[in-house]
Amino acid sequence: DAKKKKVFNNIRDNCDPAEFWDMIGELGDGAFGKVYKAQHKQTGQLAAAKMCVLDNEDDLADFTVEIDILSECRHENVVELHEAYFISNKLWMLLEYCDGGALDSVMSELEKGLTEAQVAFVCREMCRGLQFLHSVRVIHRDLKAGNVLATMTGGVKLADFGVSAKNKSTLQKHDTFIGTPYWMAPEVVLCETFRDHPYDFKVDIWSLGITLIEFAQMEPPNHEMTPMRVLLKIQKSDPPTLDQPSLWSKAFNDFIAKALVKDPEKRPTAEELLKHEFVSGPLDSKPLRDLLLEYRAEVVEE
Numbered sequence: 001d002a003k004k005k006k007v008f009n010n011i012r013d014n015c016d017p018a019e020f021w022d023m024i025g026e027l028g029d030g031a032f033g034k035v036y037k038a039q040h041k042q043t044g045q046l047a048a049a050k051m052c053v054l055d056n057e058d059d060l061a062d063f064t065v066e067i068d069i070l071s072e073c074r075h076e077n078v079v080e081l082h083e084a085y086f087i088s089n090k091l092w093m094l095l096e097y098c099d100g101g102a103l104d105s106v107m108s109e110l111e112k113g114l115t116e117a118q119v120a121f122v123c124r125e126m127c128r129g130l131q132f133l134h135s136v137r138v139i140h141r142d143l144k145a146g147n148v149l150a151t152m153t154g155g156v157k158l159a160d161f162g163v164s165a166k167n168k169s170t171l172q173k174h175d176t177f178i179g180t181p182y183w184m185a186p187e188v189v190l191c192e193t194f195r196d197h198p199y200d201f202k203v204d205i206w207s208l209g210i211t212l213i214e215f216a217q218m219e220p221p222n223h224e225m226t227p228m229r230v231l232l233k234i235q236k237s238d239p240p241t242l243d244q245p246s247l248w249s250k251a252f253n254d255f256i257a258k259a260l261v262k263d264p265e266k267r268p269t270a271e272e273l274l275k276h277e278f279v280s281g282p283l284d285s286k287p288l289r290d291l292l293l294e295y296r297a298e299v300v301e302e
């Protein structure tokens with residue numbers, strides 16, 4: 001009955017994607033479920049299709065955070081959701097297909113990091129994506145090269161391949177209202193008022209800085225340590241820098257130093273970083289497009 005059946009907007013209920021889409025290849029088989037390369041039967045449009053088997057309809061609620069966010073987040077630097085289907089306990093999400101793949105795969109396949117020109121272009125696009133996400137009060141919380149997708153035409157798109165449960169926690173929308181305060185206990189008031197700490201979104205700026213070091217050096221700082229050791233190190237050490245600063249421009253080193261400020265209140269916003277000389281000059285997508293052509297040649301060769 002209508003009452004029980006929660007209607008989720010953006011999801012086509014009891015509609016089979018196989019009616020409209022052919023699954024033409026596999027893109028990944030992660031913890032989250034299978035991901036296929038799909039082609040629309042009529043339009044020929046390509047998509048990345050993620051299928052998750054849900055035990056019951058309540059699990060669907062877990063995914064609606066991701067679906068609602070992706071449906072609202074229409075921006076050229078954020079991966080775009082085409083359609084979502086829910087049929088016989090299977091949830092399908094079809095996203096625009098980024099034919100360049102994820103940037104961590106590009107680096108590991110070519111066994112080299114990005115040049116400064118490539119980093120500067122990708123960095124500007126990522127800042128624009130972050131500026132948008134933060135403007136609609138979405139915090140990514142898992143920025144890294146593996147979550148940056150590219151297209152052969154030089155498009156750069158923020159994505160998040162994390163496991164859905166993590167997505168739910170990482171993609172907390174921060175505009176939930178505070179309940180009526182009259183009956184609130186003091187500790188609830190304290191928690192409620194400081195819950196929506198205005199600097200939460202600054203976590204993405206730190207991760208952006210770390211991701212730039214990953215682009216330049218193929219690995220993030222401290223990659224040789226165990227995760228436990230890294231937690232302690234990040235907490236007590238000075239912010240990381242490029243291993244060999246003299247190999248890179250002053251602007252690049254300075255941009256990283258600005259993003260990797262430990263105090264979130266002093267860390268700049270994406271909007272402020274877009275004014276930095278590292279990304280404010282004329283930047284061309286050609287260096288990135290050339291890298292992707294190299295990558296495609298390698299992958300095709302295999």
Ligand SMILES: COc1ccc(Nc2ncnc(-c3cccnc3Nc3cc(NC(=O)c4cccc(C(F)(F)F)c4)ccc3C)n2)cc1
Pocket residue numbers: 027028035048049050066069070073078079093094095096097098099100101102105133138139140149158159160161167171
């Ligand atoms: C191995 O070679 C390739 C070649 C091309 C591609 N291209 C591509 N293009 C688009 N999506 C994918 C993809 C690959 C593996 C897993 N998921 C993929 N996309 C995807 C992403 C999502 N969700 C998000 O990216 C997401 C979720 C929450 C928030 C956000 C954000 F905050 F960034 F907006 C983004 C949901 C469903 C799917 C199918 N992959 C990938 C690998």
